[in-house]
Amino acid sequence: MKLKTTAFGSSHAKIILFGEHSVVYDQPAIALPLYSVNTTVTLTATNTPPSVTSNYYNGPLADLDNNLLGIKELINYLLDYFNAPTLQFNLNVHSTIPLERGMGSSAAIATAITRAFFDYFNQPIDRATLLQIANVEEQITHGSPSGIDLATVSSEKPIWFIKNQENQQIDFKITNSYLVIADTGIKGKTSAAVNLVKQKLANSESHRQSIEQLGQIAFQARTSLAKTTDVKVIGELMNQAQGHLQSLGVSHPIIEQFCTLARLNGALGAKLTGSGLGGCVIALTDNLQTAQIIKNNLNAIGATETWIQSFANYDNQLEEHLE
Numbered sequence: 411m412k413l414k415t416t417a418f419g420s421s422h423a424k425i426i427l428f429g430e431h432s433v434v435y436d437q438p439a440i441a442l443p444l445y446s447v448n449t450t451v452t453l454t455a456t457n458t459p460p461s462v463t464s465n466y467y468n469g470p471l472a473d474l475d476n477n478l479l480g481i482k483e484l485i486n487y488l489l490d491y492f493n494a495p496t497l498q499f500n501l502n503v504h505s506t507i508p509l510e511r512g513m514g515s516s517a518a519i520a521t522a523i524t525r526a527f528f529d530y531f532n533q534p535i536d537r538a539t540l541l542q543i544a545n546v547e548e549q550i551t552h553g554s555p556s557g558i559d560l561a562t563v564s565s566e567k568p569i570w571f572i573k574n575q576e577n578q579q580i581d582f583k584i585t586n587s588y589l590v591i592a593d594t595g596i597k598g599k600t601s602a603a604v605n606l607v608k609q610k611l612a613n614s615e616s617h618r619q620s621i622e623q624l625g626q627i628a629f630q631a632r633t634s635l636a637k638t639t640d641v642k643v644i645g646e647l648m649n650q651a652q653g654h655l656q657s658l659g660v661s662h663p664i665i666e667q668f669c670t671l672a673r674l675n676g677a678l679g680a681k682l683t684g685s686g687l688g689g690c691v692i693a694l695t696d697n698l699q700t701a702q703i704i705k706n707n708l709n710a711i712g713a714t715e716t717w718i719q720s721f722a723n724y725d726n727q728l729e730e731h732l733e
């Protein structure tokens with residue numbers, strides 16, 4: 411078989427609309443691909459020892475820092491998988507997804523690397539294999555993730571996600587709406603946030619009820635997303651979800667400040683997205699002008715980056731089930 415000299419893999423960021431944390435406890439979640447924020451990986455065959463170039467690290471694969479251990483182990487796993495332990499190559503990772511902000515950066519990098527190796531070895535990859543291999547990285551980086559990050563960064567469509575079940579597409583009929591996504595600039599460690607929630611649940615019935623409520627909110631949101639008229643309901647559900655996430659201890663004063671400002675400027679709802687304790691806030695509007703006002707005002711109070719994502723891209727006809 412003739413191998414390529416250069417191979418590619420890509421992936422994009424994810425946004426959890428409903429269900430972060432409760433998804434760890436078998437409740438459903440709704441997550442959206444964020445196509446405009448993405449990762450591309452270029453694998454080039456070389457005649458020097460394996461190396462990585464990226465915004466975060468440049469140097470030999472062997473010296474990759476401990477906080478990138480998941481990536482290193484994933485690459486070693488792929489070299490074993492393709493029976494190519496002596497392959498010499500450079501991996502160039504280019505990602506516009508900020509690290510540790512709840513946008514699935516590690517899952518997107520793992521997905522893009524896995525795709526690049528399969529491209530290099532001229533092998534197609536099915537979704538189940540992709541999720542299983544990329545999870546080598548996620549297990550090391552995040553402990554015991556639910557799998558929602560990998561499932562969303564490798565999906566072209568919004569997904570209905572329940573841990574250990576096949577992901578489904580959802581009917582997405584609210585198209586005239588926009589999400590403003592704002593990065594607080596504060597790193598939120600997923601494993602720390604997941605552990606915090608675990609401790610809270612061990613000691614309190616009301617926290618266990620919050621998890622149940624977050625699951626109920628996801629069910630209601632699924633019904634509302636399938637109607638063209640229910641955008642206000644979605645906003646209200648986002649506010650309710652934020653209340654539960656706050657009581658579970660994973661909000662942050664800056665997250666609360668961003669949510670309040672977004673609502674004061676016309677957002678129908680606002681909440682954290684991802685594991686919290688920092689990371690990003692999402693705010694929903696039913697028109698682009700309001701989204702732009704919110705974006706500008708969040709920038710003015712210190713958001714390190716902001717994006718606007720139209721819901722129009724998510725409309726689908728439920729043609730297929732995702733594997």
Ligand code: MEV
Nearest residue numbers: 430431555556557684685
């Ligand atoms: C992280 O993006 C989402 C969490 O629910 C953790 C997980 O599902 O693995 C906080």
